[in-house]
Amino acid sequence: MKEERILNVLGKVDEKYIKEADPEAKAKRNAPVWTKWAAMAACLCLVAFGIVGVLKPFSLDDPGNLDGPVISENAEPDGVRCETKSGIYYFSFGVNINSKIAEEYIKSALEEIEANPDDLTIHLKYEGDEIVVILIDNNQGCELHRKTFPK
Amino acid sequence: MDDKQIVDLYWERSETAISETAKKYGRYCHYIAFNVLHNDEDSEECVNDTYLNAWNSMPSHRPSVLKTFLGKLTRNISLNKYKQLTAEKRGNGQVPLIIDELHECIPATESTESIIDDMVLVDVFNRFLASLTVEQRKIFMRRYWYLSPVKEIATDYGMGESKVKMSLLRSRNELKHLLEKEGVSL
Numbered sequence A: 001m002k003e004e005r006i007l008n009v010l011g012k013v014d015e016k017y018i019k020e021a022d023p024e025a026k027a028k029r030n031a032p033v034w035t036k037w038a039a040m041a042a043c044l045c046l047v048a049f050g051i052v053g054v055l056k057p058f059s060l061d062d063p064g065n066l067d068g069p070v071i072s073e074n075a076e077p078d079g080v081r082c083e084t085k086s087g088i089y090y091f092s093f094g095v096n097i098n099s100k101i102a103e104e105y106i107k108s109a110l111e112e113i114e115a116n117p118d119d120l121t122i123h124l125k126y127e128g129d130e131i132v133v134i135l136i137d138n139n140q141g142c143e144l145h146r147k148t149f150p151k
Numbered sequence B: 001m002d003d004k005q006i007v008d009l010y011w012e013r014s015e016t017a018i019s020e021t022a023k024k025y026g027r028y029c030h031y032i033a034f035n036v037l038h039n040d041e042d043s044e045e046c047v048n049d050t051y052l053n054a055w056n057s058m059p060s061h062r063p064s065v066l067k068t069f070l071g072k073l074t075r076n077i078s079l080n081k082y083k084q085l086t087a088e089k090r091g092n093g094q095v096p097l098i099i100d101e102l103h104e105c106i107p108a109t110e111s112t113e114s115i116i117d118d119m120v121l122v123d124v125f126n127r128f129l130a131s132l133t134v135e136q137r138k139i140f141m142r143r144y145w146y147l148s149p150v151k152e153i154a155t156d157y158g159m160g161e162s163k164v165k166m167s168l169l170r171s172r173n174e175l176k177h178l179l180e181k182e183g184v185s186l
Helices: A002-010 A015-020 A033-048 A100-115 B003-011 B016-037 B040-057 B066-087 B095-105 B118-131 B134-144 B150-156 B161-181
Strands: A070-072 A080-084 A087-092 A120-127 A130-137 A142-150
Touching (some): A002 B066, A002 B118, A002 B134, A015 B066, A015 B134, A100 B161, B003 B016, B003 B066, B016 B040, B016 B066, B040 B066, B095 B134, B118 B134, B118 B161, B134 B161
Antiparallel strands (some): A080 A087, A120 A130, A130 A142
């Protein structure tokens, strides 16, 4: 099996990389507690001054397909609920998504996009009986990754 | 006791070598074995086999870094044990997830070239790792060498799980592109 070969051969890579990633030598620690409080205080200030804009950390590619997925801020019966820092969004595909993996993938991609709104864009569309999720790297202007899931 | 002294004990055929190794690196080896096997009893067996293999290889071998030498032994023994358990339908741990993820690294186009040698592939992997940023590389190695769960990597490096997953996704893509570019058949 090719995957197993990769896993086995990876075991033979240069020792300096094994040492570098040693789990007992965690290079970066969690941010100190005070930073969390500082971040919360900063958020409160923003709210108090009413300058929080509604962020849409993603864009949707739906080239004229009326049956395509829809992003809304209202719960849809078949929607994938996605809680982000800028609000809760529901992705409705017009059909129930059977695949839990698809839900998880889309959610994690969205979280990442929200963290780097200028770097990544997610495109969702139908192709036959499949839902296609495409991640676009805005900086490189190319497709970073594509995954298909059954409807 | 420092590593040189422990290695000397092996070379002197002193059984204290095993207890000193267990004291200093037992937890590290157990961590690797447990990520593969997800079972304390099986992991302990692999760690004991690691000591036995170390005993059999020293002398004549003198590892430059004892810790990674032991880690490599544990990883190999545990993956072999995993294969055996899978055959008995008792497999568990991170391996099935990792196998699924690594599927994305396999070049899409099958060329007519013959399957390359392990040593050549190791060289490609080393160059691939050198091309990554330190953070990307650490995350990649934690996942695919140490077989650490994504959640744990995220906690250890103080980042979100989504960031870890995204970093792994990018790395797998880069590895796939490199393998394709070099016409590597697996």
